[in-house]
Amino acid sequence: MSAPLATxxxxxxxxxxxxxxxxxxxxxxxxxxxxLQRLDLLTSLWAPITxxxxxxxxxxxxxxxHPPSAAWAEPAMRWLxxxxxxxxxxxxxxxxxARGPAGMRRLRHEAREATSxxxxxxxxxxxxxxxxxxxxxxxxxxxxxxxxxxxxAAELEKQTRSLVEQGAAIxxxxxxGTVDLVVGLGKALLVALIIRTVLIEPFKIPSGSMLPTLExxxxxxxxxxxxxxxxxFLNWVPFPLVRKPERGDVIVFNNPVDTxxxxxxxxxxxxxxVIELRDGEQGSELYVNGELQPRRLLSPEFAVWDxxxxxxxxxxxxxxxxxxxxxxxxxxxxxxxxxxxDGEGRYLxxxxxxxxxxxxxxxxxxxxxxxxxxxRRPAYVPYGNIKGKAMIVWLPLGHGxxxxxxxxxxxxxxxxxxxxxx
Numbered sequence: 001m002s003a004p005l006a007t008x009x010x011x012x013x014x015x016x017x018x019x020x021x022x023x024x025x026x027x028x029x030x031x032x033x034x035x036l037q038r039l040d041l042l043t044s045l046w047a048p049i050t051x052x053x054x055x056x057x058x059x060x061x062x063x064x065x066h067p068p069s070a071a072w073a074e075p076a077m078r079w080l081x082x083x084x085x086x087x088x089x090x091x092x093x094x095x096x097x098a099r100g101p102a103g104m105r106r107l108r109h110e111a112r113e114a115t116s117x118x119x120x121x122x123x124x125x126x127x128x129x130x131x132x133x134x135x136x137x138x139x140x141x142x143x144x145x146x147x148x149x150x151x152x153a154a155e156l157e158k159q160t161r162s163l164v165e166q167g168a169a170i171x172x173x174x175x176x177g178t179v180d181l182v183v184g185l186g187k188a189l190l191v192a193l194i195i196r197t198v199l200i201e202p203f204k205i206p207s208g209s210m211l212p213t214l215e216x217x218x219x220x221x222x223x224x225x226x227x228x229x230x231x232x233f234l235n236w237v238p239f240p241l242v243r244k245p246e247r248g249d250v251i252v253f254n255n256p257v258d259t260x261x262x263x264x265x266x267x268x269x270x271x272x273x274v275i276e277l278r279d280g281e282q283g284s285e286l287y288v289n290g291e292l293q294p295r296r297l298l299s300p301e302f303a304v305w306d307x308x309x310x311x312x313x314x315x316x317x318x319x320x321x322x323x324x325x326x327x328x329x330x331x332x333x334x335x336x337x338x339x340x341x342d343g344e345g346r347y348l349x350x351x352x353x354x355x356x357x358x359x360x361x362x363x364x365x366x367x368x369x370x371x372x373x374x375x376r377r378p379a380y381v382p383y384g385n386i387k388g389k390a391m392i393v394w395l396p397l398g399h400g401x402x403x404x405x406x407x408x409x410x411x412x413x414x415x416x417x418x419x420x421x422x
Contacts, residue, residue: 017119020138021145032149040105043094048087055080056394056418060200063391063420064223070420077418085412104153111144111160118163121173133169140166199224201388203252203264208306209358209365210264212320212331213250213421216307217410219395220421222252222388235384244383245270245354247288248328250390250421253356253381257373264390265366265381268325269355275347277368283319283334284344284361288326295323295332304333304360305399313399313409318362330422331359338362340369345378353380390421 025033041047059077063070095102118137122129140163147156167173205218214220224230227245228237235254245251249267269275269288276287286293302320305313318335339362347367349355355378358364365372371379396416404411 017115017122017138017141021115021141024142025145029149033145036108036148040108043091043105045088045091048084048091052081052084059418060221060391064226067420067422074418074420078414081417082414100153104151104156107153107156107160108148111148111156111163114160114163114167115141115144117173118167118170121167121170124172125170129170133166137163137166137170200391201252202394203262203390205264208304208363209360210250210266211304211306211333211360211363212302213266213359214264214390214393215305215396215398215413215416217397217399218393218416219397220393221391223391224388226389227383227386230384230387235382237384237386245386245389247273247326248330251354251356251381252387252390254385254387255371256382256385257371257379261372262387263356263365263371265356265358265364266325266330267354268357268367269347269349271349271351271353273349273355275349275355277344279344283321283336284339286323286325293323293325295321298322298331302333307399318360328422333360333362335360335362347378350380353382354386356381392421393417393419 022030055077059073062073118141122134122137140159144156144159144163147159201222201224203220203222205214205216205220208216226242230237235256245267247267247270250264251267252262252264255261255263268286274287274289276290278285278287285295297319299320301317303315303317306316307313316335318333321332321334322329323332345368347355355367357366357368367379367381370376371381373379393416396413396419397410398413398416399409399411401411401413401415
């Protein structure tokens with residue numbers, strides 16, 4: 001073999017099938033190919049999910065690192081979230097309604113996948129592939145691309161099938177099949193497990209104990225790393241990563257009284273604090289280390305929606321206050337008619353634990369009442385049981401809102417999309 005021919009052969013082998021096809025395209029064909037690729041990316045069901053996930057990362061950083069900035073960032077994220085929902089829903093409708101374009105998109109995907117499979121096999125075998133077979137495969141791949149660019153569905157399906165059949169002649173050739181799908185899913189699940197264990201975990205609000213801050217059905221994201229990486233099942237945090245829990249934090253924790261359940265409450269006391277609840281002029285007043293936590297009445301008849309177990313949505317009314325816990329303002333709800341007779345008391349928070357309460361002060365199985373256990377004595381949450389800090393409501397499924405008429409009053413509360421948990 002002459003030196004120039006050997007060099008050309010090595011270049012062809014190095015560039016692969018994709019490189020050879022690229023060299024054959026005209027400028028017009030290249031523009032058409034890129035246009036179709038962009039179209040297929042935009043019409044992928046993963047597109048709105050991916051875009052929203054990429055936008056969510058900086059938003060979460062803003063919420064955690066500079067909460068005041070969330071005041072302007074939240075409306076922007078809310079509209080972007082709505083746009084993603086509309087985009088995703090529109091794609092589903094389009095796939096059912098526009099069978100022709102949607103079918104053509106599927107054929108283009110299959111054609112690209114078949115070309116990629118043949119290209120990978122040629123690169124893997126290198127010089128081990130007969131030059132005549134390589135030439136036939138390049139020609140066939142060219143026919144596939146020509147049908148793809150022309151938008152001829154029948155011809156594209158025919159030429160793709162032929163490419164797959166001819167590609168089977170390459171030693172070691174295989175198509176992306178069940179094994180590749182299982183491996184891909186396994187990798188995705190592993191990544192998801194790592195993210196869920198170390199970084200962010202979703203959590204659904206199951207009850208009204210945190211009304212009005214969190215509503216029944218809210219889907220929230222929990223910051224798993226702020227307090228340190230927790231060793232599952234051992235309920236042990238080797239060391240804090242960012243900081244320890246602070247007063248005002250809304251936390252998700254594994255209930256130390258009933259480990260089969262996870263609870264969500266607000267941290268009211270940290271180790272060494274003396275927490276007191278006294279019956280005062282404005283309901284049950286909260287004292288931390290002897291200091292009254294200031295509050296102001298916002299509404300004497302504030303309506304919230306509860307969903308008792310085994311029942312339907314029920315409207316309840318109570319007094320809405322804004323309380324400043326250690327300088328962190330947040331909303332609380334009190335219902336005098338439901339006020340427990342043993343709701344007041346004095347509590348000393350033990351080392352390595354926190355004292356928690358629900359924002360729905362008269363309807364919460366919290367530290368005052370043994371965290372829902374049989375014994376009505378105070379119960380505290382050890383650091384090792386804390387799973388993380390609540391960050392944002394990413395999907396608000398509550399009373400009213402979008403599609404509520406179809407699902408017994410439960411709908412998407414678009415006004416609470418990406419609402420920070422304060």
